Amino acid sequence: MRFKKLDLNLLVALDTLLIEQSITRGAEKLNMSPSALSNSLSRLREYFQDDLLTQIGRKMVITPLGENLKVQVRNALNNIESTILVQPSFNAQATDRIFSFFCSDYTQTVLVPHALEIVGKEKSSARFQFLAQVDNPHAQLEQGKADLLIIPSDFMSTEHPSEVLYEEEFVCVVWAHSQIAQGELSIEKYAEAGHVLMRPAGIKKDFFETIFAQKYGIKRRLIATTFSFASLPALVIGSENIATIHARLAKKMAKVWPLKILPLPFAVPPMQQCMQWHQYRNNDEGLIWLRNTLKQAAINMDNE
Template identity: 85%
Template sequence: MRFKKLDLNLLVALDTLLTEQSITKGADKLNMSPSALSNSLSRLRDYFEDDLLTQIGRRMVITPLGENLKVSVRNALNNIESTILVQPSFEPQTTDRIFSIFCSDYTQTVLVPHALEIVGKQKSTARFQLLAQVANNPHEQLEQGKADLLIIPSDFMSTEHPCDILYEEEFVCVVWKHGKIALGELTAEKYAAAGHVLMRPEATKKDFFGTSFAQKYGIKRHVIATTFSFASLPALVIGSENIATIHARLATKMAKVWPLKILPLPFDIPPMKQCVQWHQYRNNDEGLIWLRNTLKEAAINMDIE
């Protein structure tokens, strides 16, 4: 089908090429031969009168026009998918959909198990792909069609897409319960003097606590070790005099199985608002509405013993 002399079938090829920036990877994703995708690129170049992707060394780089087209093409395909291709009704017990959810290992530890429990009780046939928290701009996962939902703190939400608050989370400190640091009150002076282990996402190189609170409150920490995982932080303080500042619900879970002591922060900070976000064009997607409601129910069940 053509629209203003453009073969609309080429939009999918263009979207994939601009996302993967590789003919080989793009062809594999589209289940077609590299030569066929290369031919599609040639036709796109003729239509737009631009290279769109240029070879520099061993990699392909998007041209300025290609960058301008990237979001527009992805939005167009999202709109087509949400208004035309998505089935008008969604049945959890018969669906074959696979939902991709961008979330941290903290979320996978405290929230997702409750969601899967609800899904199991409903005898739903839906499946889930939990995506690692590695993107610098999480909303791009929605816009590029890589994720159906984001579950992230409100500070990292995009203003371009709708979202709901799932729950609020406090922060606490965990230390080795047999260490000297576990004795007595944890003062601001003891906190500042101690060694700290913290989680730093690879994409941002900044930890959430440091980005959101430490700079704002003028708190400096002596960092001993960093990791890519929230769930590993409690283990990294065992046998040492170090501190991990983590989510209260995660600390409670880990303290049940490891020799940890939970201590309140020696200063007041507002709770983190954990949110779910979806693409603006998928407001009426019944499958995502079901999943969002499932997550809201799971958030309530987290605190029920």
């Protein structure tokens, strides 16, 4: 099919090439030969009068026009998918859809089990894929790699709709038999202690470090960093270190590890945990079902 002399089949090839920046990987993803995809790239270059991707050393680099087209092409394909390809009705008991989430291991620990319990009781045939954290989660929506993001409000995009699921407080966890577990945790004791923290890849300072530096002038003495929220409580066992974590996660882990939960010695606003989806998928009945399931899971989470 052609639109203004452009073969619309080439849009899928262009989208894949701009994401993968490799003819070999793009061909594998599209299940076609590298020579066929290379031919598609030649036709795209002719149509747009631009290289779109250029070979520099061993890498293919996107040209300025290619960068401008990247989001537009992905949005166009998302729009087609949401309005034409997605079935207008959704049957949770008969669906073969796989929903992809971007969310932290904290969310998978405190919220997701309640969502899967609901799905199980409904006898839904939907399946779920939880994606590893990345530096720019919104690219997962733009590229169609994720159906939904579950992230704090501070990290949400203003380009797509969102909804608050619940609020979360923060606390400190320490080894129950440590000296720091005795008595009140003051700001001075907090500042002098060693700290373990979760730091996402590519982020030099987390939410708390910014607050400490700007509002309290506290510079935490860093002992260890990890990629996992759920591992933080275990990392204080046998030491005088502190982990500052989500209150719900702390309560779960205190049932497993010899931990003592202490209130933060200063006021920190609660975190709003939100879900966000692509603007073109507002009317996707499958996503509406999923969002409602997560909202009910958030209610059940605090009734356990």
